[in-house]
Amino acid sequence: MDFFPLYLTIKVSFAATVFTVAIGLVIAWTMAKKEFFGKDILDVVVMQSLVIPPTVLGYYLLALLGKSSPLGRFLEDALGFQIVFTWKGAVVAAFVSSLPLFVKPARAAFEGVGAELENAARLLGKSEIYIIRTVTLPLAWRGILAGTVMSFARATGEFGATLMIAGNIPGLTQTMPVAIYDAVQRADDYTANILVGLITLFSFTVLYLAGRFTRGRF
Amino acid sequence: MSLNFELKKRLQGFSIDVGLRIDEELMVLFGPSGAGKTMILKMISGIVSPDEGVVEVASARLFDSKSGIDLPIRSRRIGYVFQDYALFPHKTVFGNISYGIDYLEDSEIKRRVGELLEIMRLTGLENRYPHELSGGQKQRTALARTLAASPRVLLLDEPFSALDYQVREKLRSDLLNIHKLYPITTILVTHDLEEAFMLGKRIAVINNGKIEQTGSREDVFYRPRTRNVARFMGVKNIFSGTVAGFDSAHTIIQSRDLGTIKAHTPGGAALGVGKEVSFCIRPEEVIVIRPDKVLDNRVQDNLFEGEIIETTGKGSTHTMYLKIGSGGALLKIELPNFVLRKLALATGKRIRISLKKEDVWIIP
Numbered sequence: 376m377d378f379f380p381l382y383l384t385i386k387v388s389f390a391a392t393v394f395t396v397a398i399g400l401v402i403a404w405t406m407a408k409k410e411f412f413g414k415d416i417l418d419v420v421v422m423q424s425l426v427i428p429p430t431v432l433g434y435y436l437l438a439l440l441g442k443s444s445p446l447g448r449f450l451e452d453a454l455g456f457q458i459v460f461t462w463k464g465a466v467v468a469a470f471v472s473s474l475p476l477f478v479k480p481a482r483a484a485f486e487g488v489g490a491e492l493e494n495a496a497r498l499l500g501k502s503e504i505y506i507i508r509t510v511t512l513p514l515a516w517r518g519i520l521a522g523t524v525m526s527f528a529r530a531t532g533e534f535g536a537t538l539m540i541a542g543n544i545p546g547l548t549q550t551m552p553v554a555i556y557d558a559v560q561r562a563d564d565y566t567a568n569i570l571v572g573l574i575t576l577f578s579f580t581v582l583y584l585a586g587r588f589t590r591g592r593f
Numbered sequence: 594m595s596l597n598f599e600l601k602k603r604l605q606g607f608s609i610d611v612g613l614r615i616d617e618e619l620m621v622l623f624g625p626s627g628a629g630k631t632m633i634l635k636m637i638s639g640i641v642s643p644d645e646g647v648v649e650v651a652s653a654r655l656f657d658s659k660s661g662i663d664l665p666i667r668s669r670r671i672g673y674v675f676q677d678y679a680l681f682p683h684k685t686v687f688g689n690i691s692y693g694i695d696y697l698e699d700s701e702i703k704r705r706v707g708e709l710l711e712i713m714r715l716t717g718l719e720n721r722y723p724h725e726l727s728g729g730q731k732q733r734t735a736l737a738r739t740l741a742a743s744p745r746v747l748l749l750d751e752p753f754s755a756l757d758y759q760v761r762e763k764l765r766s767d768l769l770n771i772h773k774l775y776p777i778t779t780i781l782v783t784h785d786l787e788e789a790f791m792l793g794k795r796i797a798v799i800n801n802g803k804i805e806q807t808g809s810r811e812d813v814f815y816r817p818r819t820r821n822v823a824r825f826m827g828v829k830n831i832f833s834g835t836v837a838g839f840d841s842a843h844t845i846i847q848s849r850d851l852g853t854i855k856a857h858t859p860g861g862a863a864l865g866v867g868k869e870v871s872f873c874i875r876p877e878e879v880i881v882i883r884p885d886k887v888l889d890n891r892v893q894d895n896l897f898e899g900e901i902i903e904t905t906g907k908g909s910t911h912t913m914y915l916k917i918g919s920g921g922a923l924l925k926i927e928l929p930n931f932v933l934r935k936l937a938l939a940t941g942k943r944i945r946i947s948l949k950k951e952d953v954w955i956i957p
Contacts, residue, residue, distance in 0.1 A: 489679075491675055491677075491679040492679050492681060494640050494666065494673075494679070495673070495675065495679040495681075495738075496681075496692070497665075497666040497667045498638060498666055498667075498669075498671060498672065498673045498739075499667075499692055499693030499738070499739075499742050500667045500668075500670065500693055500742060501667055501692075501693075502667060509692075510681060513683050514682065514683055
């Protein structure tokens with residue numbers, strides 16, 4: 376039994392979650408606290424990957440980051456950074472598809488910290504950064520953590536877009552969901568059953584944990 | 594430090610246009626709900642930007658629409674106690690009070706918070722979280738948190754409205770003591786008449802975004818300048834009439850509702866004969882005359898007879914409505930319970946009353 380898919384899935388999901396949380400926090404906070412032109416459009420773009428078919432998403436990513444696109448050529452020629460058909464491609468696919476699952480609960484958590492509390496802190500002479508650190512984040516962390524867990528789980532299960540942009544190269548880009556598909560195609564029930572069992576167990580655990588985080592004292 | 598402001602802002606349905614100057618005193622902004630009182634506090638503190646205007650503390654500009662000055666909230670050093678307190682739910686009483694001064698040295702923080710805990714009767718509660726406090730304790734924590742940061746101006750937005758009657762009574766007198774201890778320029782917003790009278794040496798009556806009258810509480814209470822102020826101050830008995838003439842110190846008014854009325858006019862108000870005026874008398878100033886009483890000079894004027902059509906007990910006092918004259922004018926009378934008992938007043942009875950000239954106030 377080859378455990379590379381398990382190892383790769385964990386690696387890809389961790390990397391994707393780091394990006395999701397870092398970028399998602401900025402997006403979620405801005406959407407919750409600021410009014411700006413194009414807010415609705417940004418919302419639609421971020422949420423898109425919840426509804427758009429993963430293959431379509433993969434196609435867009437391929438068009439954006441592949442060798443035929445200026446961005447893809449620039450990344451590869453100037454920076455030596457190849458995304459398509461590498462594990463980095465799987466990270467991009469996992470990031471894009473898990474972002475909305477982080478942004479939605481994180482934004483709701485930020486919105487849940489009323490403007491009055493933040494104004495109270497401003498009136499006491501505090502700067503915006505200080506207020507985020509001492510008031511907003513400590514009150515919103517449950518929602519943020521729940522979002523992190525959900526988006527990590529979504530990243531581990533990414534299939535369609537990953538297949539499009541990273542391909543199915545055993546030992547190189549074959550993540551667990553892709554490996555399951557592969558095993559079923561080969562009629563390798565033994566491998567398929569183990570991988571399916573692992574993912575099922577993992578999904579149950581994640582939802583249970585996410586549920587616990589959202590119940591809070593405050 | 595004195596606070597001086599002029600604020601204009603257009604809002605949905607009405608606009609705010611106010612200006613006041615407040616020295617180191619407690620000024621009450623009094624008015625009905627929706628008059629714009631809270632919005633005025635928000636504009637002074639910088640939470641909401643006025644369309645036009647000036648905000649000055651000790652002649653330093655915090656906001657000036659003409660020269661584009663608009664200090665951020667954190668630099669204004671204005672204390673604000675929100676109606677629902679806005680305590681940080683994840684911080685203890687100590688953590689809340691010390692939040693604004695957490696840059697000081699530990700020993701100094703402890704000293705200052707300790708002092709405030711004692712003044713606010715919160716000693717022993719410093720490790721509690723807001724959800725473990727009663728309403729009054731939350732309110733005192735919020736006030737302590739604001740005072741800890743040594744504000745130059747203190748804004749209190751209906752600070753007692755969410756509390757029980759007894760707690761409210763106690764906290765009002767607490768506030769007066771604290772104001773003596775920390776004589777900070779303070780604005781207190783309320784729609785509670787009793788609170789306005791008890792706390793405000795000076796009262797500004799706000800209606801529909803404008804100041805209708807500013808003055809000492811006695812001025813506003815007994816000498817309202819507009820019908821609205823009279824109404825908000827609970828005067829209730831407001832009638833219309835025409836100035837018919839003058840005799841020595843009195844103005845004679847001819848009223849459709851009550852007939853001829855004499856009113857004491859202090860300072861010889863410049864009213865011409867024939868001018869339409871309103872006049873009013875507070876329900877508790879109406880004198881009920883005992884049936885067997887021989888009328889002396891004091892009660893010779895403004896005598897009326899009428900039928901009691903309604904009596905309602907209100908705890909320590911009774912409210913009666915008296916139907917007077919042919920026009921069916923109603924006069925509201927408020928009497929202590931013992932007077933009611935002594936004179937055996939009840940619905941359906943006819944009684945005589947007198948409106949003392951000094952207590953009839955003319956609204957020009």
